[in-house]
Amino acid sequence: MEFSGFRIGHREDFRLATGCTVFLFDVPNVAVASVCGGAPGGRELPALFPGRLVQGVDAIVLSGGSALGLRCAEGVVTFLRERKRGFATRVARIPIVAQAVIYDLEVGEVAFPEAEWGYEAASLADCRTREGTVGVGTGATV
Numbered sequence: 001m002e003f004s005g006f007r008i009g010h011r012e013d014f015r016l017a018t019g020c021t022v023f024l025f026d027v028p029n030v031a032v033a034s035v036c037g038g039a040p041g042g043r044e045l046p047a048l049f050p051g052r053l054v055q056g057v058d059a060i061v062l063s064g065g066s067a068l069g070l071r072c073a074e075g076v077v078t079f080l081r082e083r084k085r086g087f088a089t090r091v092a093r094i095p096i097v098a099q100a101v102i103y104d105l106e107v108g109e110v111a112f113p114e115a116e117w118g119y120e121a122a123s124l125a126d127c128r129t130r131e132g133t134v135g136v137g138t139g140a141t142v
Contacts, residue, residue: 005029009125010135011117017108018064020072021135022121024080028056028087031098041067043099058085059097059122062136064104065112073099075118104139 005026012019033048043061047054059076063069077095080086086093121135 003127003129007125007127008129009121009123010130011113011121011124012133012135012138013108013111014133014138015108016111017139018069018104018111018113019135019138020061020063020069020113020117020121021137022072022076022118022125023060024076024122024125025056025058028054028058028096030055031057031060033098033100039066039103041070041101043070043073044096045098045100047096048098054087054096057096057098058087059095061097061099061118061121063099063101063113063117064136064139066101066103066105068112069101070099071115072113072118072121073097073115075115075120076122078115079119079122102136102140104141107139107141 009022033045063072080095086095
């Protein structure tokens with residue numbers, strides 16, 4: 001299945017049983033979040049709530065590694081800055097990258113997705129879907 005308006009990239013490590021998935025939007029896209037659960041982890045989620053200055057996100061990152069997986073978004077920010085993407089301020093363009101994490105620490109070896117993983121997933125993003133154990137789903141359990 002192919003789609004348009006955004007691209008999806010993944011980075012996973014099957015030995016470590018964790019990974020990340022990046023959704024890159026062609027133009028800033030309106031997004032919302034529902035934050036629930038006993039220990040939610042995220043980045044830039046308040047920017048998604050109604051009535052905020054920023055009206056769209058450049059990317060959404062989903063990663064394993066619990067709160068320590070939040071580093072993935074930094075790689076996506078770097079990727080977008082290199083391409084001069086982001087919310088325009090008088091000083092610089094600020095990429096708006098929202099992120100949520102899952103707790104997958106007890107599945108494989110103890111490991112945390114790094115910023116480089118987010119950068120790699122962003123650089124691999126395309127308009128095709130992948131199914132199965134990919135990206136953030138690598139260490140997910142039910």
